[in-house]
Amino acid sequence: MDGVLIPTLVSGLLLGSLYALMASGLSLVWSTLGVFNFAHGALMTLGAYFAWTVSEQLGWGLGAGFVAGIAAAVVGGVLIELLLVRPFYGNRAMLLVTVMTTLAASTIIERSISIIWGPRLKQLPRVIEGQVSIFGAPISSHEAMIILLAPVVLAALWWYTSKTRSGRSLRAVGQNQDSAALVGIDVPRTFSLAFGLSAALAGLTGILLGSIRFVTPGLGADPLTNAMIVVIFGGLGSLGATAGAAYVIGMLEALLILWLGLYWTPSVVFLALIMILIFRPNGLFGRAS
Amino acid sequence: MTRNHLISALAALIVLLLIPFVVEDSYTRHVFIIAFIYATVAVSWDLSLGFAGLFNFGHLAFFGIGVYTAAILSSTLELSPWIAILAGGVTSAVAALLIALPVARLKGIYVVLVTFAFGQLCMQVVLSQSQWTGGAAGMVRLPYLTIGEYSFIRDFKFAYYYVALFILTAAIVTLLLIARSPFGKSLRAVRDNPDYAAARGISVARQRVMVLVASSVFTGIVGGFYGIYLRVASPEVFGFGVGTLVLSMVLIGGTGTILGPAFAALALTFATEAMVGFRGMEEARFIIVAAAMIIVLRMAPGGAIDVIGRLGLAASSATKPLEKGKT
Amino acid sequence: MSTLLTVRGLQAGYGGVPVLRGIDIYLDTGEAIGLFGPNGHGKTTLLRVISGLLRPTAGSVTFDGSDISHAKPSAIVAAGLVHAQQGNTMFSDMGVEETLQLAAFTPRARDGWKDRLTEVHTLFPRLAERRKQLARTLSGGERQMLSIGCALMCAPRLLILDEPTLGLSPRLKGELRDAIGIIAAKGVPLVVVEQDVEFLLALTNRLYLVEQGEVGHEIDRAHAPNHQEIMNMYFGEQAH
Numbered sequence: 001m002d003g004v005l006i007p008t009l010v011s012g013l014l015l016g017s018l019y020a021l022m023a024s025g026l027s028l029v030w031s032t033l034g035v036f037n038f039a040h041g042a043l044m045t046l047g048a049y050f051a052w053t054v055s056e057q058l059g060w061g062l063g064a065g066f067v068a069g070i071a072a073a074v075v076g077g078v079l080i081e082l083l084l085v086r087p088f089y090g091n092r093a094m095l096l097v098t099v100m101t102t103l104a105a106s107t108i109i110e111r112s113i114s115i116i117w118g119p120r121l122k123q124l125p126r127v128i129e130g131q132v133s134i135f136g137a138p139i140s141s142h143e144a145m146i147i148l149l150a151p152v153v154l155a156a157l158w159w160y161t162s163k164t165r166s167g168r169s170l171r172a173v174g175q176n177q178d179s180a181a182l183v184g185i186d187v188p189r190t191f192s193l194a195f196g197l198s199a200a201l202a203g204l205t206g207i208l209l210g211s212i213r214f215v216t217p218g219l220g221a222d223p224l225t226n227a228m229i230v231v232i233f234g235g236l237g238s239l240g241a242t243a244g245a246a247y248v249i250g251m252l253e254a255l256l257i258l259w260l261g262l263y264w265t266p267s268v269v270f271l272a273l274i275m276i277l278i279f280r281p282n283g284l285f286g287r288a289s
Numbered sequence: 290m291t292r293n294h295l296i297s298a299l300a301a302l303i304v305l306l307l308i309p310f311v312v313e314d315s316y317t318r319h320v321f322i323i324a325f326i327y328a329t330v331a332v333s334w335d336l337s338l339g340f341a342g343l344f345n346f347g348h349l350a351f352f353g354i355g356v357y358t359a360a361i362l363s364s365t366l367e368l369s370p371w372i373a374i375l376a377g378g379v380t381s382a383v384a385a386l387l388i389a390l391p392v393a394r395l396k397g398i399y400v401v402l403v404t405f406a407f408g409q410l411c412m413q414v415v416l417s418q419s420q421w422t423g424g425a426a427g428m429v430r431l432p433y434l435t436i437g438e439y440s441f442i443r444d445f446k447f448a449y450y451y452v453a454l455f456i457l458t459a460a461i462v463t464l465l466l467i468a469r470s471p472f473g474k475s476l477r478a479v480r481d482n483p484d485y486a487a488a489r490g491i492s493v494a495r496q497r498v499m500v501l502v503a504s505s506v507f508t509g510i511v512g513g514f515y516g517i518y519l520r521v522a523s524p525e526v527f528g529f530g531v532g533t534l535v536l537s538m539v540l541i542g543g544t545g546t547i548l549g550p551a552f553a554a555l556a557l558t559f560a561t562e563a564m565v566g567f568r569g570m571e572e573a574r575f576i577i578v579a580a581a582m583i584i585v586l587r588m589a590p591g592g593a594i595d596v597i598g599r600l601g602l603a604a605s606s607a608t609k610p611l612e613k614g615k616t
Numbered sequence: 617m618s619t620l621l622t623v624r625g626l627q628a629g630y631g632g633v634p635v636l637r638g639i640d641i642y643l644d645t646g647e648a649i650g651l652f653g654p655n656g657h658g659k660t661t662l663l664r665v666i667s668g669l670l671r672p673t674a675g676s677v678t679f680d681g682s683d684i685s686h687a688k689p690s691a692i693v694a695a696g697l698v699h700a701q702q703g704n705t706m707f708s709d710m711g712v713e714e715t716l717q718l719a720a721f722t723p724r725a726r727d728g729w730k731d732r733l734t735e736v737h738t739l740f741p742r743l744a745e746r747r748k749q750l751a752r753t754l755s756g757g758e759r760q761m762l763s764i765g766c767a768l769m770c771a772p773r774l775l776i777l778d779e780p781t782l783g784l785s786p787r788l789k790g791e792l793r794d795a796i797g798i799i800a801a802k803g804v805p806l807v808v809v810e811q812d813v814e815f816l817l818a819l820t821n822r823l824y825l826v827e828q829g830e831v832g833h834e835i836d837r838a839h840a841p842n843h844q845e846i847m848n849m850y851f852g853e854q855a856h
Binding site for chain 3: 175176181182186
């Protein structure tokens with residue numbers, strides 16, 4: 001058992017890191033706007049494709065690819081906020097309507113990508129080539145980098161939202177829009193900021209995924225579901241809750257794959273989710289409203 | 290549901306009954322059949338989403354479950370396709386029961402997320418259990434319908450047309466009856482005023498379970514029919530493409546009306562099929578439908594938005610406070 | 617003496633229901649005015665229109681010469697018109713010190729914020745004591761102090777206080793009123809909504825009785841009626 005445990009834990013750490021990256025953007029938009037962005041996965045895909053075009057097709061290297069991909073995702077995110085979310089502020093049904101408009105946006109983005117780039121599989125290069133060993137478990141350097149990167153990104157987000165003026169304004173708007181407006185915070189602009197930042201995170205995640213998995217128009221579909229499960233587990237609350245939930249689920253999934261195999265794991269994770277919601281309808285870490 | 294609506298619906302039904310005598314080409318009949326299938330899914334979705342105000346985003350899973358039930362029963366287990374189709378309704382109902390149990394007590398966004406994740410889960414299961422489902426490749430050459438010596442694939446879709454129309458009509462009639470029943474009235478009352486339930490001692494949880502099951506039955510049956518008709522079962526039925534299309538039918542047709550989505554389904558199916566003819570428009574039609582959905586949501590001053598607005602009240606307990614007036 | 621704030625013929629409401637029916641008030645520089653009157657007659661609505669949270673359907677609001685009737689709330693705060701809402705919980709999951717620092721958000725307010733924070737701490741020592749606490753763990757009185765403290769951090773050129781002592785114990789009411797008196801003494805133009813007319817008379821130059829979404833009476837301190845007359849006015853009006 002010992003021989004498999006370490007690689008499983010490392011695998012769980014990787015999954016948790018990926019999930020944390022995937023879910024943080026979603027959580028940010030939810031806590032600031034009270035909106036669930038169903039196009040979050042599509043923005044990951046968008047980032048991956050732009051990165052691929054700049055990095056591989058134009059041959060300008062992965063660094064430029066990162067910039068292009070993240071920029072493209074940010075533009076996408078801001079457009080979504082402006083056109084598909086902002087018109088519905090104050091609408092009693094804002095939640096449901098924005099679910100539908102962002103779902104539509106997701107379709108538009110993914111199908112457009114399919115038309116423009118074609119459905120054939122593409123791949124992004126890894127950030128670092130080679131392999132390393134963590135406690136005897138072999139893992140690609142790229143994946144090891146992701147394991148290190150995720151906490152850094154999360155810490156940066158935490159620092160941004162706790163210590164900087166604009167980051168604090170995001171939290172303020174999420175907690176009390178009127179009070180935020182009355183201390184001089186431009187609320188609509190803050191919404192755009194939240195979406196843009198969330199999209200940047202999505203783009204980054206998409207690019208990182210693009211070398212572990214294939215770059216296809218459906219790249220963002222599974223991550224969206226995973227991110228969704230994470231934020232539900234975490235209780236749709238703070239970034240901390242989301243991060244915690246991400247790692248818990250990552251570990252859980254790795255262990256389940258070890259014990260039950262790949263086939264049954266998604267079902268069991270889902271079942272666990274349902275169980276949690278039955279006993280704690282506000283998620284694992286969520287607070288009852 | 291005014292008398293005028295019913296009259297136009299009856300008139301439409303009579304016209305539709307006569308169509309196959311006037312239209313002989315296989316392709317046009319095919320478009321009608323697809324339209325009837327989508328319409329059945331849409332009107333069923335309208336029961337849970339529009340009428341009861343339940344944010345069920347896993348509705349298409351019922352369809353897919355129907356497809357695969359029929360496929361597996363008829364192909365692998367070699368049961369009669371007719372039984373397989375009906376079985377689709379049964380398995381969907383069971384699935385609805387299973388998902389309704391947790392959903393019954395959840396609020397607002399959680400209903401959306403859990404039902405959506407449920408749909409994704411179904412796709413995962415289908416993809417991973419490939420020895421039963423054919424995995425990503427799906428299942429092909431499913432048995433076709435026959436009645437005695439009469440084979441359904443030799444008559445240019447004449448008989449299939451009527452079966453599809455029959456399923457749609459049965460669904461609409463059943464759903465309308467449910468809508469007008471005391472149960473239906475209490476559904477609407479709870480949707481419009483959540484406190485009503487508490488005041489009258491109505492179990493919202495039990496209502497949700499019943500609504501979800503009711504919305505799943507015909508969806509599952511018509512899913513089975515879809516699989517048998519096309520003789521193919523593919524995991525794509527669980528994807529966003531069909532889902533967005535049907536959702537737009539519900540929205541454009543008018544939520545909570547039952548009949549509206551049926552008309553919208555006919556219109557949209559013909560509109561999108563017309564686009565498929567052009568090269569390169571395959572993907573584009575999904576984009577156009579999605580854009581149309583957004584436009585309807587943006588523009589409808591009353592209509593779709595207004596009913597949705599009332600849905601918002603039913604689910605508002607767990608959502609964030611909304612800003613009224615100017616931001 | 618110039619006019620700092622002018623509200624002319626203002627009409628506004630919620631969801632088609634009119635609340636303000638053409639209300640007129642004004643405030644000169646160096647003045648403090650008070651608003652009082654029965655609940656639900658438009659005082660809070662008036663303040664929300666002035667500070668930009670609600671769009672008026674007719675009429676105008678002018679601040680320091682500029683028409684702000686349709687301006688964004690953030691722009692209005694940036695210009696120096698600051699509104700401390702009634703019964704406000706501010707930001708429940710943010711700390712006291714964090715909130716006060718954040719309140720110095722606009723460029724104008726950022727200038728010299730450290731000094732202003734010291735002033736707020738001097739005025740409300742309890743906010744200094746509880747600087748790390750989350751807003752939702754504060755008592756009612758402390759939350760009011762935080763609300764007013766934040767308003768001060770915005771560097772107001774005109775400060776609007778909506779029922780600052782609502783629901784507080786008599787002792788806390790006194791504490792807050794003293795603090796407001798100090799703020800007034802520093803020369804910050806004030807618009808204060810309060811139920812206690814005597815407090816308003818002591819604090820402000822003029823009072824408006826707001827009823828049915830309009831000004832029912834304007835009272836000048838120089839010609840202040842006595843207590844009995846005020847009561848008659850107040851309750852007598854209500855007997856219509």
